[in-house]
Structures are given as C-alpha cells and as structure tokens.
Amino acid sequence: MAVWASGVLLLVGVTVVAGSCPAGRYGNICSYYCHCPDNCNPTSGCHPASCSRGWSGRTCQKENVALNKITSSSSVHYSSSNAVNGDETRCFHSAYNNNTITSAWWRVDLGEGTMVHDVIIYFRTDYKVRRNGIQIYIADIAASPTDGVNCYNVTGNRDGTDIPDVLKVTCSGEGRYLVLYTTTVNNDNVNVPILDFCEVEVDVCAPGTFGADCENYCHCDGDVCNYVAGVCPSGVCLPGWQTDTCDRVCGVGSYGKSCIKVCSDRHCKDDNSTCDHVTGECVGGCEAGWNGADCTEKCVNFYGESCAYLCSSRKCNGISSCNHVTGECERGCVPGWKHIDCTEACIQGVEYGANCSGNCSARMCEVGNATCPQDSGRCENGCHPGWKGEDCTTVCGVGRYGTNCSKLCSDRHCKGDNSSCDHVTGQCVGGCEAGWDGTDCTETCIQGVEYGAKCSGNCSARKCEGGNDACPQDSGRCENGCQSGFKGEDCTQACVQGMEYGVGCLKTCSTRMCQGDTSTCPRDTGRCTDGCQAGWRGKDCTTACVQGMEYGVGCAKLCSTRMCQGATSTCPQDTGRCTDGCQAGWKGEDCTTEISKPLSASPAVIAGVVVAAIAVVAMVAVVVVLLRRRSHRKQSDNHSEIHKEDPLEMGVDNPVPVLRRTRTM
Known part of the structure; x- marks a missing residue:
C-alpha cells in the first residue's frame, strides 16, 4: 500500500x-x-x-463517476447537465416561477449499478438559503425520485449558513441513479421548493x-x-x-490465489526451487506443453515447447484433440502429411497419402507414375486394368476385374467353371459359351452375321431350309431344319459321302435297294441312278411296294391283275410269283402272260396273207430304187469310188442299180 x-x-x-x-x-x-x-x-x-x-x-x-453522465430534473431554469460538467462556476437551477410546484428533484444516470460511498455537492455561494432540506437517494430504476434508498439528508439552519459550500457526505449504497430531492421551502419571497447547485460528484475508489x-x-x-x-x-x-x-x-511452498497452489506441482523446465509467492514463476521457463508464469497451464490451442506450435496448423484426419505436449493427431494425418503432429508434408514424387505411407512408384497408373499428388497419389489417367482406387494400388475385389474394376465376373459367359476370374483380364480359361467372344467372353456375336463358340460360325454359310434369316447368336440353329444333304443344329455339316443322305443325313446309303451299281449316293436325295430293284420304288429305292397290292420293278404291277391258280393272297413284292401256278391260258412267274391260240386256214385268211405279201414286196422294191439313186450321186463326186463299183452292177451310160430278184424257195 x-x-x-x-x-x-x-x-x-x-x-x-x-x-x-x-x-x-x-x-x-x-x-x-x-x-x-x-x-x-x-x-x-x-x-x-x-x-x-x-x-x-x-x-x-478516486473517480468521479458522475462526470459528464446523463442527467434529468423535475424542471429547468438552468440546465441539469451543468451539475456534472466538471465546472463549479456553471450551476443547475430548477424552476421557481410556478406556484403549483410542490417538490423539486435532480437525477444523474451513472450508467450501471455502482457501489457509492462518497458524494460531494458544490453549492452556490450566494443563495445559501436553498441548501437546507435536500434528500439524497440511490435507486436502481428511474421511477419516482424517492423510490430508491435515502442515504443522506442535508439539514441545518433554515438560512443554510451552517451548511458548507462544498458538502462531503457519506452516502453508502449501490444503484445506478443518484437523486437529489427536496420539498423544503426556505425562501421568504418564493413559495416553492427550489434546487440549485453547481456540481455533484460521486466518488468511487x-x-x-x-x-x-x-x-x-x-x-x-x-x-x-x-x-x-x-x-x-x-x-x-x-x-x-x-x-x-x-x-x-503465502507460506513457504505455496503461492497464488488463496495460496492454494503448490510450488512442487509446477512444470518448470529447470530448477524448481525458487517459487514466487504471487506468481510461482518458473524462471527458466516451462516443460513442453505447459505455459504461464508458473508453468501450470496446459497449452490451449497450442502445444509443444513454449506452446509455440498452433493446433490449427496441424493436418489431422478429421476432428482431433490436441495433446498439449505432442500435438498428436488421434486419427492420424490427412493424406499428404506425416509425423505425430502431422506438420510435415510428404516428399514430393516419393511418398503420399495418410502418414505418407503411400509409395509413388508402387502405383499401377495407366500412363506412368510421373505425377504423384502428396495427398492422394491420384493417377490422373486412371489405373491399369485390374486395379482400382484413386492411387491405383488396390486389386479388384472378388468378383470384379478390368478397367476400374467395373466388370463383373458373373457377367462373363465362360464355358464350364466360371469361378476363376483374373482381376486384370477376366479371362475365361476354358473358352466362351456359344454366342460369345473375347478374352473375357463378354462380346456378343454380330447379329445375323456370326454365331457359336468365339463367333466362328458364319450365318450365311448355313444350309437352312427356307433361308438363313434367323440366326441365333449362340447356336446358329436353323428353325425349319436343314436342306437335304446337311445336318447339325446349324446345318453346316454335310452328310458323309457314300454313307448317308437326305434331310438331317438320317438315311443310310447301304439301305437303299438300287438296281446295279450302288456306289453313287447323292447326299441330298440318295438317288439310284440305275433305278430300283424289283419290289422297291422312290428316287432312293427305299420304299417297298405295298404288300399284297403291288410288286415288280417300280412297283408298277398290281397283285390283283395276276391270274394265279388258287388263292392270290400272297404276292411277293419283287416277282409277284404265284406260288400255286397259273390259271389255264396263262403263263409266267406272275401269271400275267396269256398263252396264244392257233389260227384256222379259211379262204379269206389265205387271200389276206397273199395280199399282204405282195404289198411287202412292193415296198421293198421302192426302198431299193431309192438307195441306188443315192449311191449314184455319191459316185459322181468321187471318181475313184465309181471305179471301185462292180461293173456288173452298173450301166455304162446310165448307171442304175439293178434290182435283184430273190427267188422264193
């Protein structure tokens, strides 16, 4: 003090x-x-x-808290603010020319609740009579002037001569407003209460x-x-x-507020023996993570030696507390930073990611590893097939493969076991199902152009019955079957030459009943070039004659036309042979040839025979003459040939062939 x-x-x-x-x-x-x-x-x-x-x-x-504060009064002759302007020569004066006035008051607003102790009033020195009877109030609100606590009353002679010009009074209390109030009439010539004073001080320590x-x-x-x-x-x-x-x-070993702090609890950096009773100051400074004069305050928003490191400067992953000693990031660092407090950046082009654990050179980037962002290691041009992740270090998960691991192994159309799935290519080791192609068997055959395993089938090369319009991608199946001579679901397999033929190659060449040579067997019809054996018909001679109805070559003969002896129920397909012989007048194996009867020598018959004989002789003579003439023309064109003719057969001037008569013996 x-x-x-x-x-x-x-x-x-x-x-x-x-x-x-x-x-x-x-x-x-x-x-x-x-x-x-x-x-x-x-x-x-x-x-x-x-x-x-x-x-x-x-x-x-000591402060005058009333100085220049806001004032008010019951009436004004001289301004109420004159009483707080710090000038004792300019005074406040309430009104006095209104006979209805029964009280006068003056109020100052101290601005806030204030512990008041000393109040000083500077009175006018020329009108002492107005000093007596003033009441002083301390109030919390600006309501009725007398609502507060009456802390002091100015009393003295009616003429005020015993009241000093500067009145210092003790007015203890707490409030926002100080009020001077009077109802006293001390003037002989004025019959209303009046307040007039030059300054009011409210002094507070x-x-x-x-x-x-x-x-x-x-x-x-x-x-x-x-x-x-x-x-x-x-x-x-x-x-x-x-x-x-x-x-x-404080006593030895303690310090600070209420002397409750213990000197040994401080975190002084060096000697801990000296201990100021007020501050407990560590002269040599604090251990890491502590600050304050006595080194008992943990770093707040800072950490480390002398609390020099700002917690907000760390690059922690997510929200993390800030250890006042180490600044440790509980959840590690955001990608691109490392160390316990995450304040050191990853080495550019070498490492990246959380705690800089990522190796730039180990990434599987699509186009080299030249760029390597410290935070993510992101491959700007994407990953090699089979790898995923921003930094392309994660192998595709089970069931996925290819670029960005976007393909599903289950979408492949592998032949056989589909469990094996290379994370890069998705290769189907056993090949593709029909209708699919590509390493991973995900490419469909071109509709109407190709089909089958690896799309190797040519739709236009099929031999479908009724055209090749429909061509299923998987099988190339001909919906209406194959043309004759071809077989298989897609009708691309020709019948085996000399062994099979017909629709679907279902017929066997060796079962045909051809007449003569059977070596030729067209794969479309199986046609027997020399016809069929007796008892068979059709181009390929595979249709037997209808039993009991027809028989013979081409089944051209009818069993019913035979003239068999006895029952005719048996009719071999090949011969139609009558097993019991023929009826009278008929002959042949099948009894279809009628036996000729001898003619009688009537005159009419004899005459007919003679006439017929003469007609035949005449026709022969005409033919001979015609032949001779043709022969003569040929001899004119070739003399050597003429000389070779028999002179006995030629006339000298008119070589006409001589018709020789043949004597009938």
Missing part, C-alpha cells in the same frame, strides 16, 4: 519490480491503472497534483483501493474492498495473499 504523508511516499503491501510494468500500469503485479497523463511511477503510481480530469486522491485512484481518499491498497480478487476496513466482500484475496484482510503473503 502507498500512502503520501507530508510529501513522503510510504509503501505498504505493494510488491513490484520497479520499472517492470507496461506504460499506464503500476503496483502489485502491475494490477493498478495510472490515472494521470504522465509521471506514473511503476511502483507508487501518480502524484495527486497530476491526476487526470475526473480523478483525485493521493494516488489518483478504483478496484483494489479503499479508505477515505482511496489511498489504501487491498489485495482482493476483483471486488472493491470495504471502504473503511479494506475487507474483501468475497473473502478472496489476490494471488499471493491471505487472511481476511489479504495482507499476508
């Missing part, structure tokens, strides 16, 4: 290091503000002659001071101590002080 006595400054209970406080502060741990424009001693504060406007007292710690002139320093924590005894209302002292009056330093 600092007290001025006869110009000598006495220091009582103030512990400071001279010259260590910043400008405008002084006293114990620099906790007091200087209220003088200059010459503020860091230990003792201000001299009373240098106090700033509105401040007074031996160390300038600055925090940490007390006493009549606010010259004493209490070590209360935050509260304004009792104005008389200096007792802290809360009973809590400033750090380093103890007892009810907060005037005794």
Whole structure:
C-alpha cells in the first residue's frame, strides 16, 4: 500500500519490480491503472497534483463517476447537465416561477449499478438559503425520485449558513441513479421548493483501493474492498495473499490465489526451487506443453515447447484433440502429411497419402507414375486394368476385374467353371459359351452375321431350309431344319459321302435297294441312278411296294391283275410269283402272260396273207430304187469310188442299180 504523508511516499503491501510494468500500469503485479497523463511511477503510481480530469486522491485512484453522465430534473431554469460538467462556476437551477410546484428533484444516470460511498455537492455561494432540506437517494430504476434508498439528508439552519459550500457526505449504497430531492421551502419571497447547485460528484475508489481518499491498497480478487476496513466482500484475496484482510503473503511452498497452489506441482523446465509467492514463476521457463508464469497451464490451442506450435496448423484426419505436449493427431494425418503432429508434408514424387505411407512408384497408373499428388497419389489417367482406387494400388475385389474394376465376373459367359476370374483380364480359361467372344467372353456375336463358340460360325454359310434369316447368336440353329444333304443344329455339316443322305443325313446309303451299281449316293436325295430293284420304288429305292397290292420293278404291277391258280393272297413284292401256278391260258412267274391260240386256214385268211405279201414286196422294191439313186450321186463326186463299183452292177451310160430278184424257195 502507498500512502503520501507530508510529501513522503510510504509503501505498504505493494510488491513490484520497479520499472517492470507496461506504460499506464503500476503496483502489485502491475494490477493498478495510472490515472494521470504522465509521471506514473511503476511502483507508487501518480502524484495527486497530476491526476487526470475526473480523478483525485493521493494516488489518483478516486473517480468521479458522475462526470459528464446523463442527467434529468423535475424542471429547468438552468440546465441539469451543468451539475456534472466538471465546472463549479456553471450551476443547475430548477424552476421557481410556478406556484403549483410542490417538490423539486435532480437525477444523474451513472450508467450501471455502482457501489457509492462518497458524494460531494458544490453549492452556490450566494443563495445559501436553498441548501437546507435536500434528500439524497440511490435507486436502481428511474421511477419516482424517492423510490430508491435515502442515504443522506442535508439539514441545518433554515438560512443554510451552517451548511458548507462544498458538502462531503457519506452516502453508502449501490444503484445506478443518484437523486437529489427536496420539498423544503426556505425562501421568504418564493413559495416553492427550489434546487440549485453547481456540481455533484460521486466518488468511487478504483478496484483494489479503499479508505477515505482511496489511498489504501487491498489485495482482493476483483471486488472493491470495504471502504473503511479494506475487507474483501468475497473473502478472496489476490494471488499471493491471505487472511481476511489479504495482507499476508503465502507460506513457504505455496503461492497464488488463496495460496492454494503448490510450488512442487509446477512444470518448470529447470530448477524448481525458487517459487514466487504471487506468481510461482518458473524462471527458466516451462516443460513442453505447459505455459504461464508458473508453468501450470496446459497449452490451449497450442502445444509443444513454449506452446509455440498452433493446433490449427496441424493436418489431422478429421476432428482431433490436441495433446498439449505432442500435438498428436488421434486419427492420424490427412493424406499428404506425416509425423505425430502431422506438420510435415510428404516428399514430393516419393511418398503420399495418410502418414505418407503411400509409395509413388508402387502405383499401377495407366500412363506412368510421373505425377504423384502428396495427398492422394491420384493417377490422373486412371489405373491399369485390374486395379482400382484413386492411387491405383488396390486389386479388384472378388468378383470384379478390368478397367476400374467395373466388370463383373458373373457377367462373363465362360464355358464350364466360371469361378476363376483374373482381376486384370477376366479371362475365361476354358473358352466362351456359344454366342460369345473375347478374352473375357463378354462380346456378343454380330447379329445375323456370326454365331457359336468365339463367333466362328458364319450365318450365311448355313444350309437352312427356307433361308438363313434367323440366326441365333449362340447356336446358329436353323428353325425349319436343314436342306437335304446337311445336318447339325446349324446345318453346316454335310452328310458323309457314300454313307448317308437326305434331310438331317438320317438315311443310310447301304439301305437303299438300287438296281446295279450302288456306289453313287447323292447326299441330298440318295438317288439310284440305275433305278430300283424289283419290289422297291422312290428316287432312293427305299420304299417297298405295298404288300399284297403291288410288286415288280417300280412297283408298277398290281397283285390283283395276276391270274394265279388258287388263292392270290400272297404276292411277293419283287416277282409277284404265284406260288400255286397259273390259271389255264396263262403263263409266267406272275401269271400275267396269256398263252396264244392257233389260227384256222379259211379262204379269206389265205387271200389276206397273199395280199399282204405282195404289198411287202412292193415296198421293198421302192426302198431299193431309192438307195441306188443315192449311191449314184455319191459316185459322181468321187471318181475313184465309181471305179471301185462292180461293173456288173452298173450301166455304162446310165448307171442304175439293178434290182435283184430273190427267188422264193
């Protein structure tokens, strides 16, 4: 505590290091503000002659909280604000020329609830008669002037001569408004109550001071101590002080507020033996993760040595607490950063990802590994088939393969077992099902052009019955069957030459009943070139004659036309042979040839025979003549041939063939 006595400054209970406080502060741990424009001693504060406007007292710690505050009054002759302008020569005066006035009041708004102790009224020196009867109130609200607490009444002679020009009164209480009120009529010539005064001060000690002139320093924590005894209302002292009056330093080994801190609990970097009773300051600094003068405060939003590292500068993965010592990121680092506090970036082009665990060279990028972002290792042009992930380091999962692992193994059309599925190609080891092609058997055959295994079948090469319009991709099946001479579902297989023929090659060449040579067997018809054996018919001679109805070559004969002896129920297909012989007048194996009967020698018959004989002779003679003439023409063209003719047969001048008569014997 600092007290001025006869110009000598006495220091009582103030512990400071001279010259260590910043400008405008002084006293114990620099906790007091200087209220003088200059010459503020860091230990003792201000001299009373240098106090700033509105401040007074031996160390300038007494404040007039009414200065320049808002005022109001019941009536106005001179402005109510004149009483708080700091000028004692300009006064407030209420109205006096209205006989209906029964009371007068003046109010100042202190701006907030204030602990009031001292009030000073500067009266006019020429109208002392108006001083007597003034009542002072402290109120929380600006309602009726007398609603507050009446803390003081000015009383004296009716003429006011015993009331000083500057009246200092003790008006203890707490409130926002200070009110001066009167109903007293002291004037002989004016019959209404009047208020007139030049200044009103409400003096309050600055925090940490007390006493009549606010010259004493209490070590209360935050509260304004009792104005008389200096007792802290809360009973809590400033750090380093103890007892009810907060005037005794902490004992050995303790310090701080209420002396409850233990010196051994500090986290001093070096020697922990010295321990200031107020601050517990560690002279050599703090261990990592601790700060404050006494090194008992964990770093907040910072960490590490001297709390020099900012938690928000870490690159933690997700929301993470910030260990005050290490700054550890609980869930690791965001991709591209490493170390326990995630403050070091991955080495460009070498590593990437969370904790820089990714190896740039191990990625399976589609076009090299030149670019390697520190955070993701992202392959800009995608991955090699069989790999996925932003950095192309993850093999396709079970059941997937190919570029970006976008293909499903189950979508392949592999022949046989489909369980094996290469993550890169999806290759079907056993080949594809019919109608599908490609390494992974996912490419369909071109509709109407190709079909079958690996789409090797040619739709136009099939021999379908009724054309090749429909061509299923899987089988190439001919819906209406095959043309004769071809077989198979897709009608591309020719019948085996000499062995089979016909629709579907279902007929066998060796079963035909051909007449003669059977070596030729057209694959479309199986036609017997020399016809069929007796008892068979059809181009391929495979249809037997209808039993009991027809027989013979081409089944041209009817069993019913035979002239068999006895029953005719048996009729061999080949011969139609009558097993019991023929009826009379018929012959042959099948009894279809009628036996000729002898002619009788009647005159008419004989005459007919003679006429017929003469006609035949005449016809022969004509033919001979014609032949001779043709022969003569040929001899004219070729003389050598003429000379070779028999001269006995030729005439000399007219070579006409001689018709020789043949004598009938």
